[in-house]
Amino acid sequence: MNRRKAITRIMLFGGAGAAIAGGVGYHHFNKTPDLRDLDQYLPLIAELAEVIIPETDTPGAKSAGVHDFIVTMIRDCSSRKVQNRFMYGLEDIASYARAQYGKSFVHCRMEDKAAIVGHFEKKSKPWGGLMGKVSSRLFGDSFFITLKKYTVMGYCTSMQGATKAMAYDYIPGRFQGCVPLQPGQRCWATE
Template sequence: MNRRKALKGLLLLGGSGAAILGGIKGYRLFRSPDLQQLSHYRPLIAELAETIIPRTDTPGAKDAGVPDFIITMIKDCTPLRIQNRFMDGLEDVVHYAHAQYGHSFFACSQEQRHNILAHFEKRDRPYSGLPGKVSRKLFGDTFFITLKHYTVQGYCTSMQGATQALAYDYVPGRYQGCATLEPGQKCWAT
């Protein structure tokens, strides 16, 4: 066997392997997700959101109705590829909690929950620069970015979040373009 034939064979094998993997990845991104499973995952979404914004002296994410907001946003306002990534991410959380700690996410301690979310935050961190822009454009946002974005958006636009966690002024006064912040001052909701 000569080198040219061997090289052609290796390139053909590598190219076909890459095409197969690309096809599988494309199928996983653009298939129709089973959005009926979101209601099954509602308790998990609630606990994940509560871990991101826990109840302290202000209401937590569950109190503000964030899980229902996330489910509505995923079903009605999210592109197909991000829906698939979100559903796959929920399954990954379930499997990772079992593999890492031997029980479900619900049975994990607060520290273990933080460790699980830290793992997914590190795993789903976007690339920087041009590769990150291309990846985001082709594949959409990752699971953790979508979860965190919808959690914060749902919390800050809820009645509890806007009035109790943020500074809320029902009828704001005149516009001040530059105002100094005082120590301990809340962000403005209006």
Template sequence: MNRRKALGNIMLLAGAGAAAWSGIRLGKLYSTPNLGKLQAHAALITELAETIIPATDTPGAKAAGVTPFIIRMIRDCTPRKEQNRFLMGLDEVEDYAKRHYNHSFARCNIEQRLAIADHFERRDRPYKGITGKISHKVMGDPFFVIMKKYTVIGYCSSMEGATRGLVYDYVPGHYAGAVRLKPGQKAWATE
């Protein structure tokens, strides 16, 4: 057989394999998501949110009760492709924890959880430029971007987060466009 023809056939086969894999992946993203898995993963979502916003001298995401908020946002307010990416991401977090630390994410210690979160944050970092725009349009937001976004929104809009994590001005006074902050002062909770 001619070498050029053999190399051409190999390249054609590799291209067909890559196209098939991409088609399967896109098919999974646009299929109907199994949103019942969200309740099954509630403990994982809680622990991931607590890893993102841990309890310190202020309450963490777990104390603020962000898990029902995240589940509701995924179920009711997120596009189908991002719902699928989120559900696949939850499964991938569990698989990664079991592969590297031999138990589930919820049973990992703080250092292991931070390492797992760091891995997924680096993996899911959005692309820059036109590539990022195309990826966002076709694939939606990556898993960890969605998780962080809903964790922060849920925390900042919860009573614990707004009153104890941020400075909440319950009855604002007059408008002051530029206010000097004192050293160590918390950010304002009102927009």
């Protein structure tokens, strides 16, 4: 066998292996997800949202009902790719918490929850450049990016978030494009 034939065969087998792996990955994220399990993850979603927006002198994400908003958005307003990545992300967090701390995420201490969320935030950092665009296009947003986006969106549009965490003017009056904030003033909930 000469060198050219060997290199050609190696390239063919390598290309075929990459195509098969890509096809399996593409199918993995584009299959129809089983969203019946989403209800059993509701306490986990509530705790994750509470770690992202904790309760301080203002209400947290759990008391604002953000977890119900997240489930509704995943079920009714997200693509299959995002739904699959979200379900796989919930499974990953549940198994990671059991492996690292020996208990479920819901029963971990707040410091442990913050460490788990920090780990998954670092893990889900998107690639830069062309590879990041291709990955986002083929597989959708990562689990943690979706979770943060829906948590903030749900909190800012909830009654408690808009009225108790942000400055809310029920009848804003005339339009002012740029209003300087006073020291200690909260951001505006109305635009």
